[in-house]
Amino acid sequence: MANSDMCNSVGASPGAIQAPPLPAFQPRSCFACRRRKVRCDRQSPCMSCTRNITDCVFPAPGRATRHGSTSAQTPKRKQAHLLSRLQRLESVVEILAAQVKGPAESGTLELDGAGLVGQGIGKEGRGSALDDKTARLGEELGLLVIDENGSVYIGNQFWAAFRDEINQIKQVFDNDDRQGDIYSAETSSLNGSIPSDLTRQRREDSLLFLFWQSRGQDVPLKDLHAFPSQLPIIWQIYIENVDHYSKMLHVPTFAKRIQDLQGDFSRMTPGMEALMFAITMSAINSMSNEDVKIKLHAEKSDLVARYRTGTEIALTLADFINTTELDVIQAFSIFLDTVQTMESPKYVWSVAGLLARVAVSAGLHRDGSNFPGMSPFNIEMRRRLWWNILFIDGRSGSDQIAEASLHEEMFDTKLPTNVNDTDLDPSMKVPPITRNAITDTTPILVRSEL
Template identity: 30%
Template sequence: MNEQPKIAGPNASSPSNFNSERVYGVTNVWHAMSQEFREPDNHSDSSDDDVREADVKRAWDQIPENDNFLFSSRTTTVDISTLHPDPVQIFRLWQIYLENVNPLLKVTHTPSLQGLIIEAASNVSKIKPSLEALMFGIYSMSISSLSVEDCQLMFSSSKTDLLTRYHFGCQQGLLNSGFLRNRDDVHSLTALFFYLLSIRTNSVPQSLSSMLAVAIRIAQRMGCHSELALSKLSPLEAEMRRRLWWSLVLYDTRIGELSDSKHAILAPTWDCKIPRNVSDSDFHVEMKEPPQMQGKPTEAIFAVLRCELADFIRNTKFHLDFNNPALKPAAKDIQHNPSGRGSELANLEKLIEEKYLKFCDPESPIHFMTIWTTRFSIAKWHLVEHWHFSGKNYSSKVVLVRDTTIFHALTMLECDTKLMTSPLVRGFIWMSYMYFPFPAYFQIVQNLKRRPLSEQAEQAWETMTANYEARFHSWLYDEVPGPFFKNVSRDIQTKLLHAA
């Protein structure tokens, strides 16, 4: 059995970031092109003979716009000021965003953005295009986080009508901001992220994956993925780009799972660090050095832990074998043992419990969400690890591996049921609905078919029943399952009948 690592205290650096100080930079082709024409003793980065990168970019910017192919055709800028709600509703939507969305994503800096929102609400006809697009993205996310009933009660309008209005506003705002040419505007990219996140329930994953590729390419152009590029920015700017990059990566990973894509960006090909465990109030626009990471859960704990786990997963052999085996030489050296005893994944699980989760207050909505979402995710990755190693020289431990695997599947469902039934996290249910525990159902149903009278059979039936009720008959949320999940639900019912 592998030696267990020493458990780090809350102030310890991330286990998945032991290589995080290594910063990689690509060679600048513009700089290289000019080297031939320089004097031998001229080692400057600039020269009159240089091919000026900025000049070339400026030339492209001067070409008449024709960037409308993603959001329909138009020839003039559209005035979307009339699509804004009144100031009272703007602030209500902002507050809903702060309560239901911001704690989970942390891609906007509340202290600096709130002043801009207040100023913009006082005169919606004079808003900077990128900020206006972001505001419509915030409206869309706020409405998406509410139930149909709550939308009607709060805004005297249907959820469908509100989303249609705000999605259109966000589309036009993005076009007005020239988002496809964006090289440095975080508001524009964040608006695009919010738009793509809020249209999820009415979109086909394959199409959404293609749109996400656009957002990721823009983020790469902005250097969000590169610590070398981020090191040139202020601490606040760099941190917000890290948070946004990781949010895009996590969303792309999930949509990739739904669309069966093997090209998710969650891979060891970039060096963006995970966000710091600090609150927004710890950052100031004028600060020169980043704040010290906290030794206790902060308001960013949910986002930090999701990134912590994903940063580990992107270097694992089982993840890369399923997605891009050619990248394994670039990954950190991680050992595996699919029995779950002493495996690197199990060690990480123990460390996360000791470093983060034991300090969380289960009475706090964001802490409750963090505890059970993290355990849900770890259980899921245990299953994926098992599938990778299944049948590979572990025949002598078949029973042990099978029992361990069913344990992880049941854990996954139990965590999901807690999330779906707790009024404490009603405002966060929109996030939980993105992660249907299909791997757990698959594993349990297959196990019941092979061992219908096993020791875990009764518990399996009870756990699945409770989760099915929570998922499809919950009073907390009324998101209508799409065709895919209706088909999955029907298939699960059919398999359960055959297993009974």
Template identity: 25%
Template sequence: MNSTSGVAVHSKPCLICRRRRVKCDRLRPCSNCTRSKQLCSYDAVEPGLENSIVSNAGTNHPGAEDLRDRLAKLEEMMAAMLTQNSSPTGEVNAREGSSDDIIKLHENRASATVTRSDLDTNNAKGLADQAGQLVFQDGYSACFDPEFWAVMTTEVDDLRILLNPPAPIEGLSSWLSLAVLGLPQVHPTDLSTAQPTLAQSNDLCRLFCENINCKTQLVHNGFFHRSVTHWRRGSEPLPQEFEAFIFTTYLLTTNSLAPEVVEKTFATNKSLLVANFHQAVQASLSKLNFLVSDKVWVLVALVQYTTFLFRRNVHHGAIAMLGITVRVAQNQGHHRDPAHYPLTKWVGEIRRRIWNQICCLDALAITNFGAESCLPATADCIPPINANDDEWKASRFASPSSLPGGSSGYTDMTYTLVEREISDLTRKLTKIGSQETEWKKNEIQQLERKLNKLYFLDVDRTLPAQTVIVAMAEVRLSTLKLGIKYREAISSKTAPSNVQDHEVFLAAVELLEAIDYHIRTFSSNGWDWIFLDNVPWLAIAIVLVQIPQATIRRLDVVRAQRQIEIVFHRYEDPDRSLAHCRLWKILVDLRRQDHSFWVAGNTPDAVIVHPADYVPENPLSTGATIINENFMMDYTTPLDQSDLFIYDETLDLPDMNDLSW
């Protein structure tokens, strides 16, 4: 390190230049970041640099001594604040420690809280590592998490593409804007014409319980059926609020069905039916002025509508509605654990279920779109009890003795509890520095052991309802592991080794194959949405970037190209189209570069798979799903050395089943 003409020079390139692998002049800011209008940052303040900067500032600014005094005072204040806040945010008062729920709350938060020493160690690594990527240009501004796939992908050298206006979505953006501003709703107030027939309503309610609520457990099944009966008879105390909820139920259920099922059951086009229910949901929520509502049914309707937006891959609309939903839930106090208040066990269970689904949606926003968590710091609501719905006496006047004890193993609540565990882990990993990969891998391993101990030891592989839980955990945890593995590859050196590149490439291909397998396997149960909700953005990007590499084996190229064609064909479906998503443009550009590679004649024709010619393999029966102890599918296809495509034999690359995870 040296200083020339009073300007401090770093010994290493800035983070942006290292990621883009371009030459850096090591100034702050460097010339590359200045030209591209990026936020220039370095790993940490290097020894001697701070003194150099201060001394240079002292020669030019007479008030440097006063500035140092003020900085010292600020450091003392921050140290005092850290001491005062050393206990986890939202910690329960000691006088409330007699409650069993409070004890569980303490145990749960103690296991999920990052320790003070860990935080101090992490802070020593430099806050710049956790600042993420700030993109701004001509009045536009956006911030992305440092673990966001587009930020990590080195081939995406200009994130300003994300500032381009997205393709308009008819009937959605304008409604959101009007609703947030509190303007009058523009839809007709008479919603009776939007109601389905009694037979159709019964079918939708049944499919909702079988396909949707069996995994989210947002509402108790028995309580749901009883409330529907009261509403139809006119005895529901809050009829308009429940009407908004039932419309979101119809909307979510219809959206999850295959077009041919909708055509057969309701004798109408799926897109038309979804659009009608969508308009009815917007009209009913607008009529209730949901922004300031204190009705629980309105909140449940908001949660389900936000879930629908995520499943339609409506990026900005879903995140905006999630923020609104969190604020409404916070105003109603759902973020605080019911054990703090004199509520019955049944009421507390319902409130925990609502907040549980919000936590899962928050993790979905982090994983899919790089958003920061919008949960309040005071949130301490623990997950629901692991019990079957028929064990509950669905009444606010139920005696405490009727409370289910909760257990390990499979129950109606197991799926959403596993999803909540993974969602909490996702938020926890965002608080750990990007370079702390060993710490992150340790957290994932701890959760894997916990899930195996509590839920997966006695999984009945003949029951799809249990197997799908393991499959979901496989995909979610493998996605987190892929991000860590990719981060290690790009951070280990300026140019990652071919072995590292190939390991990451195989992991990405394996993840895409697992997702495709599970979609085809569980579609007959109506659960394909579980694997469609989480778009494998990073895996797709890695495969697109690595396919043209000369060290990729021919058989692996065939597998990768096939999965890319399947993925792009899948998301051309209007029901889940990503054409309106700005993130999709990045993948489209990467694929266009990949297409140039194929046109150049660098691979045999057998590699290219056209969507129109693709016929999925017959999946195994849902009772015979093959999943190994590492949550990944077992493949037995041998790799023939004759299938190598410009492959270097000296690399000694492991086969897919030999990967450590």
């Protein structure tokens, strides 16, 4: 009773200062949820903090200031920002809807506690006994979004980000009549305030930091190309000295692409241009000094330096870090496979890690047979590329930290089928049949066992 009287007397004293009670519903997320990047229900305390036994502290009432601006976002700019984000979500949904067909064959899209989870492994042709690795990969299988620009692998984490994007847009409308703030990256608004040429130039300059030889070079890329008359020689040397061992490309298809250019390099896409430079650099590097002088009438070291610069600039222009194009990833792989004789093992190992992550972002670590709609030809080409990347990564990491290299638990991509290039065609509808003989693909199969 005494304690009760004391509390009452303190509460009743005119000089006492009491903090105003927190409202049941807060206009903004609590600090803990913001730090952990999870959704906050904005109750006091919120469910997330209650579940994790964490102090739930909310920002003080009032609108938080944004960097570079002290005024509230104008309604017109706010609407434009929301429209941009909604259009982006709409485009993603349309692409995914086109990819996810035939749930009985390709798996299902189902809701669980974490959001949408894509399941795409079919049961047929997989055998009755699945090992632990395949089972784990099956549980974690995402979706492969394919369009004319390449493929993007979407893992389960994507759905959490997708859900958060929708929730953030919803919160904008929920907070419209209250003092609040939107904690999101306003990429659309920011990019709109920076000239596109400047944005592109900054990105290109930032990517060149990996390529020491090309930094400070101010040479137009068109001036670095080989002469059209030299292309047949360089291409044949690449087939004999490089492709025979790596089998990364489909020779008939790429030969036709070269012929279709008719010597006009301006018709190449950025990806093909990077691939052409990488092929040229690799072919010349595989030659002896005498052969280069006889066939190309120049010093080998000069030509290798020239085409390395061209490859690095072309890869940068093709935005190789953010790419999902097979041409660009093939070019990056050929480049790294070539510079291993020129650079330190540490450099090659570090850049090989970047190459591996670019490949994973394109879904190369998942066998194409898991994804409906992918042609047998593309499945084989992706397998060839992935196993070349594995070889590059494994070789570069042999004297580095083995635990940091790619290992079996990270992928389920099958070995390429033991066939010749003539057994493959972009229009083929059924998978090729394995040959019981030495084929064009045999060298890469042998390398995979080393």
